[in-house]
Amino acid sequence: MxxxxxxxxxxxxxxxxxxxxxxxxxxxxxxxxxxxxxxxxxxxxxxxxxxxxxxxxxxxxxxxxxxxxxxxxxxxxxxxxxxxxxxxxxxxxxxxxxxxxxxxxxxxxxxxxxxxxxxxxxxxxxxxxxxxxxxxxxxxxxxxxxxxxxxxxxxxxxxxxxxxxxxxxxxxxxxxxxxxxxxxxxxxxxxxxxxxxxxxxxxxxxxxxxxxxxxxxxxxxxxxxxxxxxxxxxxxxxxxxxxxGRKFGIFIDTYKMEDAETVIVAMGSVVGTIKESIDLMRANGIKVGLMKVRTFRPFPKKAIVDCLKNIKNVIVIDRASSVGAGGILATEIRSAFYGNTTTPKVNSYIVGLGGRDITIKTITDIVGNFANVKVQDSQFVELDHKYMQAGDDYLKTI
Amino acid sequence: MIEIRIHGRGGQGSVTAAELLGFAAFNSGKYVQAFPAFGSERMGAPVRAFLRIDEKEIRIHSQIYTPDYVIVQDPTLLATVPVLQGLKPEGVVIINTKKTAEELNLDTKCKVITFDAWEIAERVIGRPIANTILMGAFAAASGQIPFEGIEKAINERFKGEVARKNVMAAKEAYELVKGGKNESKSRSNS
Incomplete structure (x- = not known):
């Protein structure tokens, strides 16, 4: 019911x-x-x-x-x-x-x-x-x-x-x-x-x-x-x-992958927000799709490589970071491609920590900027720089 | 999709209002998603609750930034919380206040509906809790939910005399807003 x-x-x-x-x-x-x-x-x-x-x-x-x-x-x-x-x-x-x-x-x-x-x-x-x-x-x-x-x-x-x-x-x-x-x-x-x-x-x-x-x-x-x-x-x-009669994928699930050049990879509730973002971007002619990871352990290396091996660009959204190593899902996805003949460009984005809202704009901005960045270490997205020095700034006042 | 943002203070039943409006819309065969703005809420602190209503499955899981409707449970929030932020140009704001829309003179081109929900609450329910009354006002203003849906939702949550009085109070607000006398006249000429 x-x-x-x-x-x-x-x-x-x-x-x-x-x-x-x-x-x-x-x-x-x-x-x-x-x-x-x-x-x-x-x-x-x-x-x-x-x-x-x-x-x-x-x-x-x-x-x-x-x-x-x-x-x-x-x-x-x-x-x-x-x-x-x-x-x-x-x-x-x-x-x-x-x-x-x-x-x-x-x-x-x-x-x-x-x-x-x-x-x-x-x-x-x-x-x-x-x-x-x-x-x-x-x-x-x-x-x-x-x-x-x-x-x-x-x-x-x-x-x-x-x-x-x-x-x-x-x-x-x-x-x-x-x-x-x-x-x-x-x-x-x-x-x-x-x-x-x-x-x-x-x-x-x-x-x-x-x-x-x-x-x-x-x-x-x-x-x-x-x-x-x-x-x-x-x-x-x-x-x-x-x-x-309900399907959510087995190890992974996909959305609008057919002709996708760029694929966003994510886990959890942000997946729904990404689907909405994809519909908007596709209406503007951007060929973007989604690979949701449903099973993270065991890590479904084969399913992931099969899904992404012919994709040009992969954007991994991590809602956590291994301090000193970066986005965990991104690291494991990059590792899954080691030894494979084709490898997509995989970039890693740390998003939405501590409840920071992930909006459609968060997603479309990442996709919009992707072409301009080289393969690089994990990037924290939407940082508010005024908070970074807040502690030191305060100490100067007392 | 229709998006609704409810502003209130902790203890005024904003989250309950979002839940019950969602329940009413769900019973009319709509897809719904109701959720609070997740904070460390306390009595009296400004709180927000959100509701989405759609004909198809709602997939997005972010907060509401450009609502179609804003409901303000407490007039004192107008001075401290940007309640109109992001409200769509064709949107509607429903405010519990003794003042008329003209007296409030809000910086908006949206339709502004005002009425004294606490007066109704004190008189009909016997407590200054306006959430079910504003639900009745929303049903009338939006046409999204028949009043019977509001009645059913209230009866689902409350029992006996409390339920009966809340339905009566909500009905009064529904009829008042349906009458259209509490709307701003500035919508078309500004």
């Missing part, structure tokens, strides 16, 4: 439809509404699993870890500093190959403290062993959760999945979202049947120390599990498309 619903509520309802046994989360802006809605559904007995209140994100993640090793389906949600506080546990969950779905309401990282959206938080966890999926709008954000559990729990994968949705821009926006029935979700997502869990009749242990004799092999298996997830993500996405 199509509902007019806040993004956070759509996600909370989607999570409950997935029948997790345990939810543990700690409220933090802009994820708060998801947790509020879940605890409300728990209080109303609409969510029949356990909701475990905790005093921090570290505990929330630890509760989830403990739940999953007993064979439970678990869920948590966080953002920004909360994700960083969870990070020690989250690396462990991936290393122990524990399925989990975590919603990250993407937000900037301190300092300076800032509660608004960018992808710095999720990017800090990119090497954790989590599968990372990015939503373009609230429909996709809700839909990714049904798929995320199925991917996460597949026996050839057994990896936690982070569903990324831009804080505020998606979490706090009311949009129409098609919500499936419990019956439909049950048909799509079977109950979790864990192969590895704690059971006194069949004693095993999780997270024990492994020395130099075996650590590399365990980490190799983790790498292989991530590779295996390509096939599982593809299968699950196609099953979802067939059952629910």
């Amino acid at each position: 199509r509902k007019y619903i806040e993004g956070s509520m759509a996600v909370a309802e989607a999570v409950v439809l997935c029948n997790p046994n345990v939810i543990s989360a700690y409220p933090i802006t802009p994820q708060t509404h998801i947790v509020e809605d879940l605890s409300q559904m728990y209080a109303n007995a609409e969510f029949k699993g356990q909701f475990v209140n905790v005093e921090s994100e570290f505990s929330a993640a630890s509760v989830c870890l403990g739940a999953v090793v007993t064979g439970a389906r678990a869920y948590t949600a966080t953002t920004s500093q909360g994700l960083l506080l969870m990070s020690e546990v989250l690396f462990n969950m991936a290393g122990m190959r524990l399925p989990l779905v975590l919603t990250c309401a993407n937000r900037a990282i301190s300092a300076p403290i800032n509660i608004w959206t960018d992808h710095s938080d999720a990017m800090a966890l990119r090497d954790s062993g989590f599968i990372q999926l990015y939503a373009e709008n609230n429909q996709e954000a809700a839909d990714l959760h049904y798929q995320a559990y199925k991917i996460s729990e597949d026996d050839s994968v057994r990896l936690p999945v982070m569903v990324n949705m831009d804080g505020f821009l998606l979490t706090h926006s009311f949009e129409p979202v098609d919500m499936p029935t419990q019956q439909e979700v049950n048909e799509f997502l079977p109950p979790y049947k864990p192969q590895h869990y704690l059971d006194v009749k069949r004693p095993i242990t999780f997270g024990s120390m492994v020395g130099e004799d075996g650590y590399m092999e365990v980490r190799y298996n983790l790498e292989e599990a991530m590779k295996n997830s390509f096939a599982v993500i593809e299968k699950v996405t196609k099953e979802f498309e067939a059952k629910f």
Whole structure:
């Protein structure tokens, strides 16, 4: 049924439809509404699993870890500093190959403290062993959760999945979202049947120390599990498309690529704004298209190279930066082309950090100036120079 | 696409108004997107809420800079917040104020609709909360949403006596604005 619903509520309802046994989360802006809605559904007995209140994100993640090793389906949600506080546990969950779905309401990282959206938080966890999926709008954000559990729990994968949705821009926006029935979700997502869990009749242990004799092999298996997830993500996405009739791409999605000379690459809610920008630019005869990255981990190198190999110009929009190396998505896309016979001109733009609004003009200006710049390091876009010296200027006055 | 920007102060229900107007438009079969200007809002601080209404899917996820309609919940904002910024030349601004459009003498060629929403609120609802009243005014001014849609949206959010009084107050504003007596006369000759 199509509902007019806040993004956070759509996600909370989607999570409950997935029948997790345990939810543990700690409220933090802009994820708060998801947790509020879940605890409300728990209080109303609409969510029949356990909701475990905790005093921090570290505990929330630890509760989830403990739940999953007993064979439970678990869920948590966080953002920004909360994700960083969870990070020690989250690396462990991936290393122990524990399925989990975590919603990250993407937000900037301190300092300076800032509660608004960018992808710095999720990017800090990119090497954790989590599968990372990015939503373009609230429909996709809700839909990714049904798929995320199925991917996460597949026996050839057994990896936690982070569903990324831009804080505020998606979490706090009311949009129409098609919500499936419990019956439909049950048909799509079977109950979790864990192969590895704690059971006194069949004693095993999780997270024990492994020395130099075996650590590399365990980490190799983790790498292989991530590779295996390509096939599982593809299968699950196609099953979802067939059952629910909604398509958002598998590893990537494209828009108006047919005759495109310039392609913009991006993730998250800015994708919709870019589509509008492309329609405007095409009306003015500019042959521009979009490649959206939906699956960031595993990094879909093949799909990206196949999509962009005959393109002249590639503009990568990064909503985060690896300090000292620049745009992360851009760096990985450039790397994907190493050794390829054809390589597009790839330039990297850091945009929209800390909630800085990305407008149609932001996008059309980048495209408009692209022909004038050589291949260069990542550029911060739309900087307001009066802020850069503000601290030093102030010190001179006191 | 029609874009609406609501200005108010924290606690006046601007975000609720955007949500409920969106709900009403959604029920009339439109695509909608309602969202707040995301700040660290507090009681009394200037806030903004946004609404987009379209016949097709709304893909853009940036703030609204060139609205078709501006709704001002609190007359004191006129002195401190650039509420008319970016309003389209053919746009409309609806302001809760005791003053007439001529008395306000705003620097705009847009249609200005003014009425004392707090007077209606105090008299009909018993509290100086104007958000549902301005929803009624918007429905009349824009023709985008039938009044029944506003009524349904109010009843969705509020219950019992509170809902009934809010519907009554919104209806009064709807009829007032439909009557057209509260509009600026300067639109065509300036």
